[in-house]
Amino acid sequence: MTVPAMTDPSDALAIAADIRQGRRSAVSVMTATIAAIEVRDTSINSVTRIFGPRAVAEAERIDRRIAAGDDPGPLAGVPFGVKDLFDIAGEVTTAGSVVLRESPPATHDATVVARLRAAGAIPVASLNMDEFAYGFATDNAHYGITRNPHDPARLAGGSSGGSAAAVAAGLLPLTLGSDTNGSIRVPASLCGVWGLKPTFGSVPREGAYPFAASLDVVGPFAGTLDDLRVAYEVMAGGPMPELPAVSDLRVVRLGGWFGANVSEPLVRAIEAVAAHLGGVETVELPEIARARAASFLITAAEGGNLHLPRLRRHALRYDPATRDRLIAGAMLPSATLVQAHRFRSWFREQVHALFRSADVLIAPATVGEAPLIDQPTIVVDGQVVSARANLGLYTQPLSLAGVPILSAPLLGTGGLPLGLQLIAAPGREAALFALAGALAKAGLVGRVPLPASKGR
Amino acid sequence: MSEHPDDSAPRVPDEVPDEAIIIATARDIGLTVDRSCLPGVVTNRSLLRRYADLVHGFALPDTCEPAFEYRP
Numbered sequence: 001m002t003v004p005a006m007t008d009p010s011d012a013l014a015i016a017a018d019i020r021q022g023r024r025s026a027v028s029v030m031t032a033t034i035a036a037i038e039v040r041d042t043s044i045n046s047v048t049r050i051f052g053p054r055a056v057a058e059a060e061r062i063d064r065r066i067a068a069g070d071d072p073g074p075l076a077g078v079p080f081g082v083k084d085l086f087d088i089a090g091e092v093t094t095a096g097s098v099v100l101r102e103s104p105p106a107t108h109d110a111t112v113v114a115r116l117r118a119a120g121a122i123p124v125a126s127l128n129m130d131e132f133a134y135g136f137a138t139d140n141a142h143y144g145i146t147r148n149p150h151d152p153a154r155l156a157g158g159s160s161g162g163s164a165a166a167v168a169a170g171l172l173p174l175t176l177g178s179d180t181n182g183s184i185r186v187p188a189s190l191c192g193v194w195g196l197k198p199t200f201g202s203v204p205r206e207g208a209y210p211f212a213a214s215l216d217v218v219g220p221f222a223g224t225l226d227d228l229r230v231a232y233e234v235m236a237g238g239p240m241p242e243l244p245a246v247s248d249l250r251v252v253r254l255g256g257w258f259g260a261n262v263s264e265p266l267v268r269a270i271e272a273v274a275a276h277l278g279g280v281e282t283v284e285l286p287e288i289a290r291a292r293a294a295s296f297l298i299t300a301a302e303g304g305n306l307h308l309p310r311l312r313r314h315a316l317r318y319d320p321a322t323r324d325r326l327i328a329g330a331m332l333p334s335a336t337l338v339q340a341h342r343f344r345s346w347f348r349e350q351v352h353a354l355f356r357s358a359d360v361l362i363a364p365a366t367v368g369e370a371p372l373i374d375q376p377t378i379v380v381d382g383q384v385v386s387a388r389a390n391l392g393l394y395t396q397p398l399s400l401a402g403v404p405i406l407s408a409p410l411l412g413t414g415g416l417p418l419g420l421q422l423i424a425a426p427g428r429e430a431a432l433f434a435l436a437g438a439l440a441k442a443g444l445v446g447r448v449p450l451p452a453s454k455g456r
Numbered sequence: 457m458s459e460h461p462d463d464s465a466p467r468v469p470d471e472v473p474d475e476a477i478i479i480a481t482a483r484d485i486g487l488t489v490d491r492s493c494l495p496g497v498v499t500n501r502s503l504l505r506r507y508a509d510l511v512h513g514f515a516l517p518d519t520c521e522p523a524f525e526y527r528p
Contacts, residue, residue, distance in 0.1 A: 200528045214526060290514050293507035300504055312487050324496025327489060328504055331481045336508040341522035343511050348523065389503075402528030426528040 009036070010223030010447065012078045012173035013230060016120065019077035020066065026059035026077030026122070033079040033124055037171050044147045044156070046165040047125045048084050051091065055079065055124040062120060073120030074230055080174040083160045084126040085133060086110040086218075087207035095209040096129040096159075098142045099310055099317050110207025112176060112218055112235040119234045121174065127162030131319040133178060133211045134303060134326070135159050136186050136391035137376060141319035145373060148191060149450055150416050154370035157187030157391060160221070164191040167221045168417075168450070174231055175221045180211050181295055182365075182395025184219050188407040189365035189419020190391075192448025194228045194436075195221045199426045200402030203235050212302035214341075215295065215399050223447045225440055228406075229433055243434040244359075251435065253280045254363040254423075257288035258394055261380050263368030266418045269410040269444075270364060273420065276442050280362070285354060291347050291397035294340040298400075301337045304329030321388065344400055351401040355425040360435050364394050365407050365419035398423060406432040408445040417448040474498045 007014045007024070009032075018024040034052050041047045062077045082088065085095045087106035094100050108114070113123060128146045130138055138146040138161025146161040148154040149169035156165040160177025164187035167175055177184045179197040188195025196219045208218050220231035233239050253274055259282070262270075274280045285291075304311075304326045307318075311330065315323055354361070367378055376387040398405060398421070406422040406429075424431045439445045475494050478501060482489045489497060 200526065214523075287514065290510045293510040296507045297504060297511060300500075308485065308487065315487075315493065316490060320493070320496060324493055325500045327482070327487070327493060327497045328500035330485060330487065331478065331501065332504060332508070336504075336511065338522050339508075339511045339516075341524055342516050342520045343514060344523040344526060345520050346514075346516055348526075348528070402526060 009033070009170050010167065010173050012075060012222065012227040013224070015173060016074060016076045016078050019062065020071065022066065026062035027056060029077055030056050030059035030079055030122065030124065033172065037125060040169060041171060043152055044149050044165050044169055045144050046127055046146050046156070046162040046169065046171065047081065048128050048143050048162065049091070049126045051088065051124055054090070055122050058122045062122070073118065075116065075234065076120035078121045078174060079124040079172055080116060080121050080176065081125040081127045081163065081166050081172045082113060082123055082176045083129050083163050083178060085129065085178060085209035086113055086176055088113060088123050088126070091126070093209055095133070096131045096140050096143060097318065099314070106207065108207060111204040113207065115234050115237065116231070125166070125172065127160070127166055127175060129162060130159035131322040132303070132307070133159040133180060133183055134322045135388045136182065137388040138162060138187065139376070139388065141321070147373065148370045150192060150448070151370065153374070154372055154416070155190065155376060155387060157190035157370060159183040161187045163221045164188050164193055164195065167191070167193045167223050170223075170450070173223055174227055176218065177221055178208060178211070178216060178218045179399070180215045180217070181299055181399050182392035184221065185365050185395045185405060185407040185419065185421060186391050188221055189409065190370040190417060192409040192417030193221055193223060194225055194409060194447065195219065195407040196228055196232050196429070197405045197407075198232060198236065198429060199404040202427065210306060212299040214298050214302060225433070225436055232429065240430045240433065243430050243437070246434050246438040249359040249431055249435055250357065251277050251280050251360045251362060252358045253282045254285060254361050255282035256284035257397070258363040261367045261393065262364050265413045265415055266364050266368055269413045269418060270362065270420065272412070273362065273439060273444055276439070276444055283354065283358070286350055287347065288397045290343060291400045292393070294343045294347070295396045295400040297332060297336055297340040298344070300325065300329030301332045304332065347400055351403060352425070359424065359428070359431050361423040363421045363423065365421045366391055367393060369416035369418060394421065402426065404429045404432060406436055408436050408439065409448050411444060411446050411448065420445065474501065
């Protein structure tokens with residue numbers, strides 16, 4: 001018997017095709033995935049738990065269905081991982097904290113997990129995150145730091161850092177994360193993989209542990225754009241409208257706030273994208289500093305309030321960095337929170353006004369490459385500031401608007417991964433996938449290969 | 457407030473330590489802040505105050521409603 005060639009472990013649809021057409025069994029894919037995590041995750045620490053026996057049992061069921069002539073779905077047998085804030089029935093959802101470790105196991109899968117399972121995918125691991133999703137570093141006092149697969153001396157970004165790193169390392173083809181202020185887009189960019197923050201409210205959050213309900217969105221990470229699309233459509237409960245012709249899309253570049261503090265390699269990469277599109281106009285959204293402030297304040301107040309009952313009882317069990325931010329947020333005056341929400345209404349009008357003359361906006365996702373773990377800082381306006389709190393400089397203001405944003409990994413930057421935000425009007429994810437597909441076809445964006453595999 | 461003469465305003469010390477404000481505010485919401493947490497909370501409260509100054513520094517029309525049930 002010949003052993004089938006190993007499918008790219010970062011390509012979910014290729015894995016599913018192999019399994020559906022009988023070239024590989026779901027069990028062989030699952031056991032190989034678990035073995036790879038056990039051997040290779042030690043250097044990056046993206047995984048917090050492996051759901052080994054149940055994942056293999058689920059793979060056996062997929063194989064039985066295929067043997068019986070059934071089609072398990074477009075993601076048949078595809079292993080996927082979840083940021084450790086998504087409920088998996090029978091498992092405890094920790095949200096990256098020991099505070100919830102003694103909670104009862106979840107009684108149901110999170111809705112998006114259930115939808116992915118109904119499409120044939122199999123949850124195999126929970127993934128590391130900043131405690132309660134509060135941070136951009138995935139530096140967790142309880143579960144350790146997740147390292148960037150492109151350079152283990154650097155941060156993976158966060159808070160969904162385990163989700164991005166696992167895809168970047170080729171351990172999992174598909175993972176789930178959440179994005180309140182940039183927690184999908186920042187780590188996707190720093191790890192060189194695809195990530196999507198869908199339109200606020202469009203993908204169900206049931207069974208995902210909350211952080212700031214006014215801003216929380218759940219979404220996928222993937223190694224290919226096609227995988228990202230299928231995962232998103234499954235999670236959203238149906239297919240997108242037909243993708244528009246790229247030639248019909250009016251693409252503009254966000255300047256001002258989004259043009260300051262950007263590293264040279266990132267500027268060059270964005271200019272290459274703009275040149276490919278035939279030159280794009282630069283526009284400005286007003287009051288970005290205040291939009292970021294409003295997002296910051298809403299997050300702090302809602303997160304602080306959410307955790308207040310536990311902070312009263314056992315604050316000292318929290319990660320100190322998370323705890324002190326939550327306490328400060330819980331004490332914010334109501335006048336400040338209401339003002340932030342009123343500003344959000346005003347900002348929404350400005351965003352919609354911009355989309356009357358544009359279809360897709362492009363902007364950097366971070367100021368530059370992943371910061372070093374032993375020097376977790378970035379430079380903003382000449383000041384050295386904390387990476388954990390400030391990596392969302394370009395993502396946080398856009399969170400306030402709730403618009404869909406696709407984080408596209410840039411190719412050819414000559415160094416560590418960098419990401420581009422593609423931003424559309426609410427509900428227009430199709431425009432993002434259309435533009436991303438064209439840029440990928442041109443070789444400007446795509447999963448960034450790990451250093452060891454470059455040039456193969 | 458402005459309808460009251462200036463000399464009727466309560467007198468408070470010019471410099472109330474941040475720690476004292478935090479302890480008092482926390483008490484209002486039933487929270488006791490452990491001494492070990494105070495430096496971190498002071499830092500974060502200071503950061504949030506800077507962001508609060510930004511949003512309070514922007515004049516909004518009275519008709520601008522809070523986006524509590526936000527639809528993008």
